[in-house]
Amino acid sequence: MHIHIQHETTYRYSTPAKHSFQHLRMTPRNFDGQHIVNWRLDMNIEGRLKETEDSFGNILHHMSAEGPISSIKILAEGDIITFNTNGIITGLAEKIPNILYLRDTQLTRIQPELIDFTYNATRNEVNDLNKCHSLLSSIHDCMLFDNNATTVTTTAYESFSNKKGVCQDFAHIFLTCARFLNIPARYVSGYYVRNDIDRQTAGHAWAEAYIPDLGWIGFDPAHGISPNERYVRLATALDYNGAAPIKGTIVGGLGEDMNISIHIFSPQDPKDTHQLLIQ
């Protein structure tokens, strides 16, 4: 599928900032399931964007700009061709031992209620793959999608207790349970092409688990499926904190107002896709 993404993040400050420093994980990598045709990262003020790679192998940009800054617009835009790999991630250089993905984090700490839940969801399954599928459907079934119930600091346990949250909360619950079963699991941030609308106000998030003999496999508890060609994969880490598209600090500057606009769609005309491929 040919996917076009235009991801705009705008910060406004009522009192201008003296300096802004951001970490951007907004550049996708190629793997067997996605091919980056073109991609650019840009901002509307003078500043510096330096590309590096973090320890998880994500492309990380250090963005810095001098003030006074009353607003910054960060734009990530490009075309990607995706392929359905049934959720299996191949063709990606793995940088870190799989065992490291068993680490728990502040956001994914196991609690007795989550242990019970994991046990009930997976007790009839013998292999890791089936356990993950059971977890996937159990989380999808018991959690209610709610944009206003949680924030970026909500833990898996908190959202699980309220049975409400957004995609990242679902992913955190999956990670917590999978790791409890000793299955290495990681958080994935990215995009999802919806049928109904092409303008979104947030990216998407899901999880990947490591299954011996198969490798890393994606699980999206928010949709209850494994990722297909509608998914674009941006960054992975132990949890949201390590994979967040934008993480930043400002010096000075008050009254921050942030606005995200993601225009994501699949250009209908197959010729466009063809054009892109031969470019």
Place this chain on the structure above:
Amino acid sequence: MLQFDEMMGANGQPRVAYQNLSQWLNSVDAQWLSSRREQAELLFRRIGITFAVYGSQEATERLIPFDVLPRIISRNEWERLERGLIQRVTALNLFLKDIYGDGQIIKAGIIPADLIYRNPGFCSEMFGRRPPHDVYVHISGVDIVRTDDQNFYVLEDNARTPSGVSYMLENREVMMRLFPELFSLHRVAPIEDYPNELLATLRSVSPPHAAGEPVIALMTPGQYNSAFYEHSFLADKLGIELVEGRDLFVRDDIVYMRTTEGPRRVDVIYRRIDDDFLDPLVFRADSALGVAGLMGAYQAGNVTLANAVGTGVADDKATYTYMPEIIRFYLGEAPILLNVPTYRCREADALTYVLEHLSELVVKEVNGSGGYGMLVGPHASKAQIEEFRLKLRANPDNFIAQPTLALSTCPISVAQGIAPRHVDLRPFVLHGAKNVRVVPGGLTRVAMTENSLVVNSSQGGGTKDTWVIDDVLTEIRPTIS
């Protein structure tokens, strides 16, 4: 349990190293000694050597009790200790380099992978990265106890931001002011060059770009930190700036400090702030103590952090149990300093044994420190033991257990005269780009109450000056007129 007293032998006679001190003690009366004790306290308070105690609003600045009698170690004992310390810290450093790189020790099956990669002290951000000169543990404070005249045991390898060295130095200064006559009776190895050695160590690990004259700064969480006195003391002795996070900023992966003459580049940061607070962009986002972009500058090789980020995995109590194997693996040598025999509760057999012998063992949390979260079996009540039994069953991985050692005692000055108290020793080891060194002595911590084994200053422990003296017996002679 027979206790080894460092001054008095089993025969009631003072040991060789203590002969002069013992004679001298017989010649002074208790009242005079306690007047010196008061003088010492006055000196400490005037200089402002205080220690902030968490959770006590009244006395947020407190003095650590100081005992005026020196603890004595003979030169040949020290030499063995020194070799053991250098060996141990060298191995720790190679271990860190290995686990943040290829992980040979894991591949060789010596340490289980999950003990490393799932260790809370392991820092994923450091994986696959190398700090300047491959040095991780620039400064460590290794806690040592002795049980007899032969054996030294390591209790803990403090490889993060060990503190206490200012007390080591100030204790000596105060002793020299109060007891000049005692110094003339002993040949005490000096420690006053520690700041100089520390500076040389920090200079040696500066990034390549700053080979000539690196700018070094000491980074403190601020004046409300319990060890702030030490931070300002060391900055002063080293002649380097004492900075807080807000004094630093990063531009284009280079660290600067704000000075009255504008930004000044910083090459080496001796940081006394925990990993978690270093950089809000990478670690705790709510940290106001750190510097945004610091890790970027570090990873770009533009600044040296001492100690390196992620050394916590090396001084954790679970890793500790593997230290003998770690030393053999990297150095091919037998360990000179002993490890306290340790039961890893993660192992089923060990757990069974521990649960059966709780009243004889010391049980510690793998990641606890400062004497909190620990059970001293022989001194614990039934209720405390049962409480720990539950904790252990719930989460055995989180605990280790050790037999209670018969810690040595040293004399301290008390109201009634002199009495033995349990002590430990924290020597400070400096690992530079080219060599590893230890100043002779260290901080002796002493449990001020009778029979207590807890020497931590946060729980009422005190300190003593520690003397490494030449073995030659110098007699007290009348001066020749």
Place this chain on the structure above:
Amino acid sequence: MLSRTADNLYWLARYMERADFLSRAIEASRRLASLPKTYGGVESEWDSVLLSSGSAESFAASGRPLEEEHVIEYLTFAADNPGSIRNCLYLARTNARAVRTALTVEMWEAINGAFLEMQSFENRRKTTSKEELTHFLEFVKRTSLSYDGGAYRTMLRNDAYWFSRLGLFIERADNTARLLDVKYHVLLPEKESIGGSLDYFQWSALLRAVSAHNAYHWVYRTSMKPWLVADLLILRPEMPRSLISCYESIVRNLDLLARAHSRQGPAQRQARKLHNQLQNLTMENVFQNGLHEFVSNFIVENNQLGLLISEQYLF
């Protein structure tokens, strides 16, 4: 040096100077307030101290009655008055503790010792007698003397010293100016004929507040005259608390900084401008254009210099 260090030194000096001024002002007011009415003793004296220490508004807001006992408590030990002597010493020590390395042992011991002693004064203040208050005020003056002496005798003459001097002189100029601002009416020339000797005690209290009581006689060798009192506090360079003397020192220290950094800035320009103005001024000019106007304007310009120093050096 670190900007924060400079900032701490600057404020440390300001707080020490402020504590010293407060203790002198309280002492002078006590003297005045205890005089019989026919000698100029008025209750409004306590209002004046509050005004000149800049805490009149917060005092009123605290709901305390305007009586000697309460004003003194407010200015000495009140924890809720950010400008009380206790808080000045406390803040001075906090600043000092943060920059231990930039202080000499003597300076630190002066501050730290004073802090400990102040706590014991504070603990027994409920039983405070008038005599005890005198002891306390003496103690504060002694503290600032030993701190200042420590700085003068032991500090290296580098930017640490210069910033700390800047703080001291800017605070001192501010204090003198505030005192004049509150008391200007007793110094107007026409007062002499009207009030006559009644105002004598006002003038002498004013001089005591800036420890210039004896200096007056040495400088003028004549009986107390209001415009001479004003002259002494504004234009006499030999008087250490006069505005012009403060500015001489401010300009000198800023010049030393500029030379060491090979860089001049708005702070140097502002200081020179003010110093020039003072040098070219006579008391006739001042009275012609209004003493009150002159002093209020000076306070604003002096504050402005403080801001410029912050911007230029302290971020």
